[in-house]
Amino acid sequence: xxxxxxxxxxxxxxxxxxxxxxxxxxxxxxxxxxxxxxxxxxxxxxxxxxxxxxxxxxxxxxxxxxxxxxxxxxxxxxxxxxxxxxxxxxxxxxxxxxxxxxxxxxxxxxxxxxxxxxxxxxxxxxxxxxxxxxxxxxxxxxxxxxxxxxxxxxxxxxxxxxxxxxxxxxxxxxxxxxxxxxxxxxxxxxxxxxxxxxxxxxxxxxxxxxxxxxxxxxxxxxxxxxxxxxxxxxxxxxxxxxxxxx
Amino acid sequence: xxxxxxxxxxxxxxxxxxxxxxxxxxxxxxxxxxxxxxxxxxxxxxxxxxxxxxxxxxxxxxxxxxxxxxxxxxxxxxxxxxxxxxxxxxxxxxxxxxxxxxxxxxxxxxxxxxxxxxxxxxxxxxxxxxxxxxxxxxxxxxxxxxxxxxxxxxxxxxxxxxxxxxxxxxxxxxxxxxxxxxxxxxxxxxxxxxxxxxxxxxxxxxxxxxxxxxxxxxxxxxxxxxxxxxxxxxxxxxxxxxxxxxxxxxxxxxxxxxxxxxxxxxxxxxxxxxxxxxxxxxxxxxxxxxxxxxxxxxxxxxxxxxxxxxxxxxxxxxxxxxxxxxxxxxxxxxxxxxxxxxxxxxxxxxxxxxxxxxxxxxxxxxxxxxxxxxxxxxxxxxxxxxxxxxxxxxxxxxxxxxxx
Numbered sequence: 001x002x003x004x005x006x007x008x009x010x011x012x013x014x015x016x017x018x019x020x021x022x023x024x025x026x027x028x029x030x031x032x033x034x035x036x037x038x039x040x041x042x043x044x045x046x047x048x049x050x051x052x053x054x055x056x057x058x059x060x061x062x063x064x065x066x067x068x069x070x071x072x073x074x075x076x077x078x079x080x081x082x083x084x085x086x087x088x089x090x091x092x093x094x095x096x097x098x099x100x101x102x103x104x105x106x107x108x109x110x111x112x113x114x115x116x117x118x119x120x121x122x123x124x125x126x127x128x129x130x131x132x133x134x135x136x137x138x139x140x141x142x143x144x145x146x147x148x149x150x151x152x153x154x155x156x157x158x159x160x161x162x163x164x165x166x167x168x169x170x171x172x173x174x175x176x177x178x179x180x181x182x183x184x185x186x187x188x189x190x191x192x193x194x195x196x197x198x199x200x201x202x203x204x205x206x207x208x209x210x211x212x213x214x215x216x217x218x219x220x221x222x223x224x225x226x227x228x229x230x231x232x233x234x235x236x237x238x239x240x241x242x243x244x245x246x
Numbered sequence: 247x248x249x250x251x252x253x254x255x256x257x258x259x260x261x262x263x264x265x266x267x268x269x270x271x272x273x274x275x276x277x278x279x280x281x282x283x284x285x286x287x288x289x290x291x292x293x294x295x296x297x298x299x300x301x302x303x304x305x306x307x308x309x310x311x312x313x314x315x316x317x318x319x320x321x322x323x324x325x326x327x328x329x330x331x332x333x334x335x336x337x338x339x340x341x342x343x344x345x346x347x348x349x350x351x352x353x354x355x356x357x358x359x360x361x362x363x364x365x366x367x368x369x370x371x372x373x374x375x376x377x378x379x380x381x382x383x384x385x386x387x388x389x390x391x392x393x394x395x396x397x398x399x400x401x402x403x404x405x406x407x408x409x410x411x412x413x414x415x416x417x418x419x420x421x422x423x424x425x426x427x428x429x430x431x432x433x434x435x436x437x438x439x440x441x442x443x444x445x446x447x448x449x450x451x452x453x454x455x456x457x458x459x460x461x462x463x464x465x466x467x468x469x470x471x472x473x474x475x476x477x478x479x480x481x482x483x484x485x486x487x488x489x490x491x492x493x494x495x496x497x498x499x500x501x502x503x504x505x506x507x508x509x510x511x512x513x514x515x516x517x518x519x520x521x522x523x524x525x526x527x528x529x530x531x532x533x534x535x536x537x538x539x540x541x542x543x544x545x546x547x548x549x550x551x552x553x554x555x556x557x558x559x560x561x562x563x564x565x566x567x568x569x570x571x572x573x574x575x576x577x578x579x580x581x582x583x584x585x586x587x588x589x590x591x592x593x594x595x596x597x598x599x600x601x602x603x604x605x606x607x608x609x610x611x612x613x614x615x616x617x618x619x620x621x622x623x624x625x626x627x628x629x630x631x632x633x634x635x636x637x638x639x640x641x642x643x644x645x646x647x648x649x650x
Contacts, residue, residue, distance in 0.1 A: 166627035175415035199617030
């Protein structure tokens, strides 16, 4: 239970897809003009992440991972298909996005029109593939944890896009200097929001401090509810993923 | 007064002179000193004695007790490490003078740099000077440690005023609190100068180790408390009882504790709170719900784990660290807070709860109040949006039976 709460809090706040990793920025910037469309896209992302991450978890654990195929025959124990994970994950994501698109078109045509090209583009939204790859990298042990992680990451993304949409609606009539209007001010706002979200991710810094000074109180307790384990190498890993994808 | 007005009038840049573009600066100073003489010529306008300048000045006045107390407190804690301090009121003059010498430059730099940026922008954008910085310039020195180097103060002020406010269109348009942006900038940019146990007592980092009094620690209360989150060997104090004995709750209330310049004394903050509430500048809804939120989460934490930190009395949470200062001067900032009445209550409550959450559960951020308020600033428009949406829905419902 505590594990699940940790995964939830981490994915929503301290490792927010937008403000900690800056994944999925394109649709975040483009569809955040009004709260209504932002809510629609956010919900779609929650759904897609909530479905693709557990499906990909199954794929990872029963097909791709080294020794995952032993359920067919024990002789496959040294079979390692993980070089296929990118293409398999993308294929899963693309087909599920197609499904979402059909559903949205059928049941919410207005939203379908408002989201426009960004709905099919969820398929190449970095945060979706990012979710699958984080799942692979962090080695969630059960499908429940993976589902939790997917949905929580989606909620974090939802929160981010709805918050910025509300801010953009609020600053619509501000006297923003002409060169900053539109995308420019959105970037600045996102940066400031990132600073605000950093209030949840302090533990990284505390560990660095402990190493440099040697007298900072340790933060490795069982009881700290928001435990951030991501070390600096994990962060660089994220950037690698990002650059490969673009 | 007459001669000053004459002098000001004489200095007014005329439209054709080469100083014409400095008219906003002149206008700013003139209206700062005198009520504008122009009257409305036509149409009906509501006139109120309190305009933006007067509002801002009221907040600055409300901050004066905190500033004065903060200066004295800085002097006191400067003497504590070497054991010269004695009782709190001993060496009154020395402590006060040291505090003034240490804190006044920060105030001056913050104002000079901030107003300088403001002047440049208003000359460039050709609008009258906006007075928003009067308050931010006072808040910035009060929420940072007294030892912060002046260039850092200047740097953070420029960052906060330009990126926090001017790019959004100036006073009243910003989405995050300017002073908090400056503090967050310093906090993440220069963490060693803004946290840890060397910075909270002025001059401590330069004091040689052998001159320190026995068993002395420079950490704030929250710094010591945060160590409870870690393994037992790292605890700064053996237990919650030892903490309560070292820092009696009344000391925290009067402010005889180390910390940022202005945030220590709840008593001084309450004077400011009374003024702000009496003049109606700060919203009592936000203030009250912020304190309530903090208190409730403090109580909830008591239920939780068997750890001295969580077992601390909820009331104690309200008087240590920056909680009181945040409740009175930060979260109530009318520009960045939620605008609807229901929204204000939600906003304040979540802000207060989150402050204590960050403080208690996130061991790296013992002084989490400021970060929690910044987070709520960002969320405020969303809260408003949904409160307004709910209002519309409710009224529509009321309308429908009539229409049918």
